[in-house]
Amino acid sequence: MGRGRSVKREWDDFRVAAGFLTVLPTVRELDMPPERLARSMGLFPAVGLAMGLGLVIIDWLLGALIPRPVLDGLLVLVLILVTGALHLDGIADLVDGLAGGRGDRERTLDIMKDSRVGAMAVVGVVMLLLLKYLSLYNVPLEHKKAALLLMPCAGRWIQVVLAAFCRYLRPEGTAAAFVEQVGERETLLATATLLLACFILFGLKGVLLLFLLGLAAVVLIRYFDTRLGGVTGDVLGAATEIVEVLSLILVLAVV
Template sequence: MNNFLWALKFLTIIPIDRGDRIKPKSMGSVVSWFPTVGLCIGIFLSTACLPFYLFFPPRIADALIIVVYIAITGAFHLDGFADTCDGIWGGWNKEKRLEIMKDSRIGSFGAIGLICLLGLKYISLASIAETCAIHNSPFDVCTRYVSCSIPTVLMNTCAALMVMPVVGRWVQVCAAGLSSYARSESGTGSFILNTTTVRHIIYTSFLPLFLLWFFYNLNGVMIFALIIAFTLIWIWYMKKKIGGMTGDTLGATHEVIELVFLLSVCLPWLK
């Protein structure tokens, strides 16, 4: 339980253990709880979207959901994504890229990257309303007779919000287990990268795979395969650019794959 609470404290702004009394057994054990923390966040977002859709038009509700998601995570991964954009595309060699990524100030590439990322996330989330994403899935079968009064758009949105944080945090485990730390000195990312193994990837894969199947049926399995492919390409690209992963690039991996998931749900073959 200490490992779970520390993971929840690390990935959100929930005021847990203000006295810093909880000590994890190992960082590898904490990482194993990342997808579970994502599920807790997903349940919270799915619950929060209900009053938004009740009082606001769908487009405004989608924007408010994204704002709530950013707030509850403290923009933790968005900061890493912005730093990664600045470093990867602002530097001309490995050393310069890593140096730029340590700078707390945001640059042009980081600002442009955030605008594109959040804009695409918003459009994708709004477009899910037009996609019968959960049609004929186990979730659809379970709720067909008890949710006749709930609009399909809301059901699709809740399903996406439930899965998205889980997938995003699982790929961090995947990237950490398949990569090495890119910097010579230790940092926040080094504790995760140096203790995460393929065993952790296997253990944590069951939750996102089950949720994707439960909400999207066999299409969910195809989405999972697509996410794995994009994650492997991203890991290869980071290794090529900076020789591995850092804490910032793990956060960037999270944001990029969450977007890949949302875009995948909007693909025509899910209709």
């Protein structure tokens, strides 16, 4: 009975994570106290793997029917739709804030809260999507499925790391209930998930991939701490997009 309750708890936590990261209606009847929200962050990379599996299935179903350049663009679009463009909104707000803040921390955060989108935000989103598409398109076919699994997994892992090691700046924000209680358990679970995925998908080169992603995480932590004094929900979303692109570039460079 105890093991059954534990499995159900983990499944419910996974549903909470999926409900937060995607537009899928997975949590309608669940109670979501702060402890469960924080606990579910450890499963963010697992939700990313599930999203990647969906992309792999679409790639398999349509691979013989649609030209490769079009299919890779469709896969990027599907990822955007599944997430409700949540993380793209984060990158747009972050770019706007950094461009308009001119080194002033408070002004940067105020601009990030503004719902209006500036020219720099549009340029940032367009360039990020272009880089993501080109990187995915140039991944060799024999590694395409592995890259599709790694990309969303790594992108959700960075959210856990930033939440654990950075101060959260907006206690009233949407993500506050998730990140304020994130700790060692969630970080270890998320990192173990990514490590296992890297090793299974890419062998020993996957360990190198994880090491390089870890270095990138350290750089992001230092940058956001220095520039903003911590992170917000927008920063977590922006970091997801950055690391998704970075993971594809690293696959091209290392594998």
